[in-house]
């Protein structure tokens with residue numbers, strides 16, 4: 001499982017830390033990194049000892065985009081025929097939460113990968129951008145949609161049309177990232193956050209992620225109804241009884257995941 005060349009995977013208690021590791025290409029996302037990441041995320045999602053993952057890069061670059069050298073010679077038939085990068089859709093079907101810990105450049109596919117995660121913690125040196133237009137192409141891993149939903153039309157349109165980068169402060173103001181941390185503390189803080197999530201009742205974690213994501217796919221009334229059904233369903237779990245009993249007895253909950 002850990003025979004990867006382009007990523008490093010480490011279990012820190014119940015948190016899985018995945019470090020993108022193609023420093024020579026600023027972690028540009030090529031087919032190998034995609035297939036290794038998908039393999040690692042599948043192992044994480046099915047490992048009952050693991051509750052939350054962190055994906056990070058280096059201090060200089062989270063990921064500087066899809067691999068331009070891999071795409072350079074491809075034509076329409078290659079891209080469309082093989083549905084190039086459709087594998088990233090599989091990444092978004094991971095059921096357990098994933099935190100992106102972004103230091104340095106998160107550009108093009110790198111920004112898109114960060115936005116596919118459930119939330120982004122940014123180092124104070126983070127830079128986000130969709131510079132594909134400078135290569136005469138466009139976002140292709142969901143950036144035009146997820147960035148627009150995250151920061152609104154004005155900023156998303158300007159960034160996609162000009163390739164301008166946002167720094168961490170602007171990204172936090174715009175709602176793209178949940179928090180900014182000193183770059184040197186980013187990974188440790190992200191792992192601590194992941195461990196805190198992993199310490200929650202597992203079915204409640206899955207349900208909370210699923211219902212927040214429903215907000216992007218439904219009307220308000222449908223989303224609220226979906227939330228209520230999942231909320232009702234959690235009252236069928238042993239962990240709900242344990243969680244509320246533990247509160248009343250003023251002690252921490254002891255989860256069974258049932």
Ligand code: CO8
Nearest residue numbers: 024025026028064065066067068069085108109139140141
């Ligand atoms: N792909 C391949 N190699 C890259 C990439 C990349 N995206 N980014 C950097 N590298 C390589 C450089 O070529 C260089 O390699 P070498 O040493 O062999 O020349 C090495 O990484 C170091 O990079 P730089 O020397 O350029 O480092 P700098 O510190 O001078 O600059 C930058 C850093 C500003 C991040 C610069 O590297 C840069 O602009 N990179 C490209 C950013 C970019 O345009 N990203 C968007 C790529 S396109 C994309 O993501 C499309 C997504 C959708 C595709 C899905 C299709 C279906």
